[in-house]
Amino acid sequence: xxxxxxxxxxEGIHDIIRSLQHLEGPLLPxxxxxxxxxxxxxxxxxxxxxxxxxxxxxEVHGVISFYHDFRTTPAGRHVVRLCxxxxxxxxGANGVAASVLGTLGIDWHGTTGDGRITVEPVYCLGLCACxxxxxxxxxxxxxxxAARIGRELEGLT
Amino acid sequence: xxxxxxxxxxxxxSAARALGADDVADAILREAEARxxxxxLIRTGTRGMIWLEPLVEVDRGKGRIAYxxxxxxxxxxxxxxxxxxxxxxxxxxxxxxQTRLTFARCGVIDPLSLPDYETHGGLIGLRRALTMTPExxxxxxxxxGLRGRGGAGFPTGIKWDTVRLTExxxxxxxxxxxxxxxxxxxxxxxxxxxxxxxxxGMIIAGLATGAxxxxxxIRSEYPDAIAIMDRAIRIARETGLxxxxxxxxxxxxxxxxxxxAGAYVCGEETSLLNSLEGKRGVVRAxxxxxxxxxxxxxxxxxxxxxxxxxxxxxxxxxxxxxxxFGLGRSRGTMPIQIAGNVAHGxxxxxxxxxxxxxLVNDIGGGTASDRPVKAVQVGGPLGAYFAPHQFDxxxxxxxxxxxxxxxxxxxxxxxxxxxxxxxxxxFAMEFCAVESCGKCTPCRIGAVRGVETIDxxxxxxxxxxxxxxxxxxxxRDGSLCALGGFTPYPVMSALRLFPDDFGLTTEAAx
Numbered sequence: 001x002x003x004x005x006x007x008x009x010x011e012g013i014h015d016i017i018r019s020l021q022h023l024e025g026p027l028l029p030x031x032x033x034x035x036x037x038x039x040x041x042x043x044x045x046x047x048x049x050x051x052x053x054x055x056x057x058x059e060v061h062g063v064i065s066f067y068h069d070f071r072t073t074p075a076g077r078h079v080v081r082l083c084x085x086x087x088x089x090x091x092g093a094n095g096v097a098a099s100v101l102g103t104l105g106i107d108w109h110g111t112t113g114d115g116r117i118t119v120e121p122v123y124c125l126g127l128c129a130c131x132x133x134x135x136x137x138x139x140x141x142x143x144x145x146a147a148r149i150g151r152e153l154e155g156l157t
Numbered sequence: 158x159x160x161x162x163x164x165x166x167x168x169x170x171s172a173a174r175a176l177g178a179d180d181v182a183d184a185i186l187r188e189a190e191a192r193x194x195x196x197x198l199i200r201t202g203t204r205g206m207i208w209l210e211p212l213v214e215v216d217r218g219k220g221r222i223a224y225x226x227x228x229x230x231x232x233x234x235x236x237x238x239x240x241x242x243x244x245x246x247x248x249x250x251x252x253x254x255q256t257r258l259t260f261a262r263c264g265v266i267d268p269l270s271l272p273d274y275e276t277h278g279g280l281i282g283l284r285r286a287l288t289m290t291p292e293x294x295x296x297x298x299x300x301x302g303l304r305g306r307g308g309a310g311f312p313t314g315i316k317w318d319t320v321r322l323t324e325x326x327x328x329x330x331x332x333x334x335x336x337x338x339x340x341x342x343x344x345x346x347x348x349x350x351x352x353x354x355x356x357x358g359m360i361i362a363g364l365a366t367g368a369x370x371x372x373x374x375i376r377s378e379y380p381d382a383i384a385i386m387d388r389a390i391r392i393a394r395e396t397g398l399x400x401x402x403x404x405x406x407x408x409x410x411x412x413x414x415x416x417x418a419g420a421y422v423c424g425e426e427t428s429l430l431n432s433l434e435g436k437r438g439v440v441r442a443x444x445x446x447x448x449x450x451x452x453x454x455x456x457x458x459x460x461x462x463x464x465x466x467x468x469x470x471x472x473x474x475x476x477x478x479x480x481x482f483g484l485g486r487s488r489g490t491m492p493i494q495i496a497g498n499v500a501h502g503x504x505x506x507x508x509x510x511x512x513x514x515x516l517v518n519d520i521g522g523g524t525a526s527d528r529p530v531k532a533v534q535v536g537g538p539l540g541a542y543f544a545p546h547q548f549d550x551x552x553x554x555x556x557x558x559x560x561x562x563x564x565x566x567x568x569x570x571x572x573x574x575x576x577x578x579x580x581x582x583x584f585a586m587e588f589c590a591v592e593s594c595g596k597c598t599p600c601r602i603g604a605v606r607g608v609e610t611i612d613x614x615x616x617x618x619x620x621x622x623x624x625x626x627x628x629x630x631x632x633r634d635g636s637l638c639a640l641g642g643f644t645p646y647p648v649m650s651a652l653r654l655f656p657d658d659f660g661l662t663t664e665a666a667x
Contacts, residue, residue, distance in 0.1 A: 024453065025415075027435030032377075032416055053435075066437040066594075067418035069377055085339030085588075086534055086581070087570045090497035091525065123421060123538075123588065125378050126342035127175050128568065129207035129495065129502025138380060142175030 012037060013045045017052045027053060027063055031070055040071040076111040076118035078156050080149060081135040084121045087128035091143075096132045097121075099146035117153060163189075163196045166214040166221065168264065170203035170349050171381040172342065177228065178211040184229035185213070188236050202350015204246050204264035205504035212246075220245060251501055251520060256482060258474075258490050259467045260343075260506050263350035269388055271396055274353045280404075282472030286361045287406045291321055294365035298468065300476035302488025306343075307333055307424075307461030308536065308565040308639070310554045316458060319448035320366040323456040328368035330359050331433065331452055331459045334375040334382070335417050335424040338537025340568030343492040344462035346504055348375070348382040351466070352389035353398075356412070358465035360403060361472060362458055363410040371412035372452070373462075374429055377419055387414055421538075421592040425638045426459040428594060439594040440638045461566070463492060482508035487553035495521040497533075497570035507552075514548025517571055528573035532654070534581075536565025538588050539643035541650035542578065561650065563643070578655040583611040585647040589640060600641025603632040607648065614659050622652065622661060 007015070016033045020026050030049060034041050041064055046057045053060075064070045082097050101119060104112050111118040127133035130142035136152040167173075167182045182198060189196040204212060204223075212225035215235060223243040224235055234240035246252050246264075257263075266273040274280070286294055299314030320328055332355065336344040348355060359371045375383050390412060393399040401409050415433055417423050423432045427441035430452045451457020467489070471479045480488045487509035493516060496502050500522030517523070517533055524530055532542045541562035543550070550560050557564045572581075586607035593600045607628055613621040629645035636642040652659055 025433050025435040028415065028418060028432065032418070063435065063437055066439075067420050069417075069419035086538060086584070087340045087497040087568075089581070089584070090570055090572045090576065122378060122419075123592070124337055124339045124341075125171075126336065126345040127172050128340045128342055128497065128570065129499070130172055130176055130210070131497070133175065140171050140175040140381075142172060 009038070009042060009044060010048065013042070013048050017049060021052055027055075027060070031064060035070060039074045043072065075120075076115050078117050078137055078153060080117060080119045080153070081122040081125075082119065082149075083123070083125050083127070083131065083133040085124040085128075087124075088131035088133055091131045093132040096134075096144060096146055096149075100149050103146065103150070116157070163194060163218075164199060164216040164221075165196050166199050166201050166216070168203040168211065169200035169268075169381070170210075170264075170346060171379070172207050172346075173203050173210040173212070174381070176207075176210045176226065180229050181211045181213065181227050181232065184232040188232050192236060194236070199267050201266060202263045202268050203346060204252065205260065205346065205506075206249065206251055206501070207503040208501050209243070209249075212243075214246065223249070251503065251505065254520065255506050256490050256508055257506050258470045258479065258482075259354075259463060260347065260351070260492055260504065261470065262354065263347055266351070268350050268352055268385055269392060271353060271392055271398070274351075278473055279353055279469070280357060280398075282469035283357050283361055284404065285472050286364055287404065287408070291365050291367060294361065294472075295321055297472060297476045298365070301471045301479040302483070302486070303464060303467060303471065303479070304487070304554065305461055306463035306467070306491070306566065308338075308563070310564075313460060313464050316448055316460070317362065317366050319446070320368065320456045320458050323449055325456050327370065327453075327455050328366060329452050329455055329457040330362045330366070330368045330371040330412075330465075331430070331457055332359060332371065332373040332462055332465055333424065333426060333429055333459055334373050334379075334462045335429060336379075336462070336566065337376060337421040337424045338539075338566050338568055340496040340534065340570035341494050341537060341566045342496075342568075343494055343504055343566070345379050345382050346492075347462060347466050348379070348386050352386050353393065354469055355386070355462060355466045356389060356393050356398065358468035359412055360399070360410045361468050362460065362465060364403075364408060366456075366458055368456075368458060369409045369411065371410065372415050372433055373412065374415045374417060374423070374433060376417040376423075383414060383416060390414065420594075421588075422594045422638070422640055425640065428638070429459065430457065437594070439596045440640075442637060463566075484508075484510035484551060484553050485555055487555065491552065491564070491567050493552065494566075494568045495571070496568060498524045498526055498573050499571040500525050509553045510551045512548060513543060513550045513552060513569070514545070516552065516569060517548065521569070521571060524571060524573040526573045526575075528575065530571060531574040531576050532572045532578065532651075534570045534572070534647060535568070536563045536646075537568055538585060539563075539639055539646055540565045540568075541646040542581070542654060543650070544654045562646065578651040578658040579611065579615055579660075582648045582651040582659075583608060583615075585644055585651075586611060589644040593640060597635070597637040597641060599632045599635035600637070600644075603628055603636075603641060604644065607632070607644070611648075617660060622659065625652065
């Protein structure tokens with residue numbers, strides 16, 4: 001959903017705000033839509049949202065920083081989410097995570113130096129009977145291991 | 158020449174997809190084309206036997222026969238008739254032993270076909286509700302004995318009655334679909350496999366309480382459930398199930414989906430309400446109860462997905478039918494989710510009362526690793542660990558409470574003897590620290606100190622276990638919500654049941 005591509009950022013953000021402002025409690029839908037369009041929530045969005053919703057910039061910042069999903073800087077081009085929750089730990093998720101992070105040379109939330117891959121922890125994907133579970137660019141993977149994650153990432157630039 | 162149409166059912170549930178169901182569906186279409194066979198491919202929810210996924214059912218005109226787990230490579234054998242079938246799903250012991258009320262349609266129907274839904278009993282409950290007074294509807298739910306399936310177990314009918322009796326210009330039904338507990342996936346399964354059931358339950362809740370608007374707050378980690386619910390709501394709107402004139406009754410109910418943003422604490426109802434309003438998802442002090450002053454300050458029913466999705470069958474079959482199942486004050490059925498290191502993982506809907514050990518060993522088939530079961534955690538990351546000597550505990554709210562645990566959202570996570578319970582206790586504190594909303598001190602600070610104290614135990618500090626116990630008492634008694642208040646359950650049960658893992662002799666722990 002990159003409908004804003006090609007437009008100046010401020011104008012694109014305005015369009016998003018305008019299209020969702022009528023909702024009851026519009027802030028989270030607006031933040032999700034901006035992040036979907038720009039892969040993160042640009043600093044420039046804060047005053048625009050604040051003006052539209054009659055909130056201070058600090059209040060908008062407070063909401064963005066509360067939720068794990070919202071980023072203020074872009075992620076890598078590909079996002080790997082590895083489940084860290086108990087059901088996946090029971091079938092070796094810690095080992096999978098150590099291996100994936102070790103191979104890429106990053107820690108949780110880290111991005112590889114070439115900006116290619118970001119690895120995020122996730123606490124449950126609801127795939128608890130087929131763990132360890134992972135999500136690579138939105139695709140769910142059950143009974144995963146480091147080799148499988150490697151194959152998913154192969155060929156992605 | 159026309160041959161009888163072959164119907165092939167492949168799940169679209171995300172667990173099935175995570176195990177390759179989409180590739181299997183593609184392979185089936187290719188194979189049918191190569192053989193010049195006319196087939197109808199129907200994507201369904203999952204039947205809940207996750208270890209058999211992707212589970213494919215084929216109906217050649219004589220009923221549905223299951224195969225699984227199917228891979229793209231094994232598809233030709235199914236067409237040849239040389240693949241070993243599992244038989245009808247209803248005859249598979251894991252399935253045959255269940256009582257499917259809430260999940261009766263899940264895995265059977267095309268989740269987005271309203272005609273399919275009605276053919277299988279859908280909307281009967283709503284049509285009956287439309288002939289009843291709100292008071293009678295609430296009475297029906299009270300009689301059913303339905304209690305909140307999200308974990309707290311509060312009687313649903315009493316909550317509804319409070320909202321019904323509160324005067325306001327607007328009231329809301331909020332469905333809590335922020336299913337963040339590890340080991341649970343019942344909400345996801347029903348939203349992906351039978352979304353109209355949840356919609357019907359929310360409409361009935363609206364009619365019973367005078368609420369005309371509903372929100373389903375779904376966690377962002379469930380993109381498939383979000384997409385399916387979204388399409389189902391659209392279909393419901395187009396067909397007049399939702400809107401200003403529900404099924405021609407003149408009654409109104411409108412609903413929409415809201416997406417969470419990765420905060421576990423938003424599964425707590427007051428935090429969820431703040432999140433819906435576009436605020437930080439911090440917990441609110443109660444009172445006021447959400448039933449009196451909920452979202453946007455209006456009377457609000459906040460119910461879990463399974464509570465609401467169970468309402469239609471209560472109205473379809475009658476409250477007494479539902480209440481006939483269960484034990485003591487735990488009435489009806491519970492979709493128990495068996496997960497973690499388990500041979501037969503999946504969703505097992507059954508009347509309350511089955512002993513925990515039967516669920517783990519008999520139904521679940523023991524560990525997937527073939528090693529002895531060391532512990533099971535029941536009720537998500539805030540649930541207590543149970544050791545095998547407690548396996549005769551019947552699955553019920555009060556029975557688990559008496560054992561120092563909780564059933565929560567009914568997830569059971571199995572661990573084999575390689576699990577280190579000190580590190581599981583540490584993880585519970587770490588998780589609480591990561592997810593704390595920060596509003597109350599026992600949770601915000603306590604969780605951080607909890608991690609440090611467990612590290613001291615690991616380093617051999619003999620004074621640390623007493624300190625941890627004291628800290629857990631403070632968190633349990635002083636936290637505003639279940640996150641800080643219940644984190645002591647897994648921590649203290651691990652310490653109590655597995656002192657060896659904490660470097661303590663049994664005597665020292667007691």
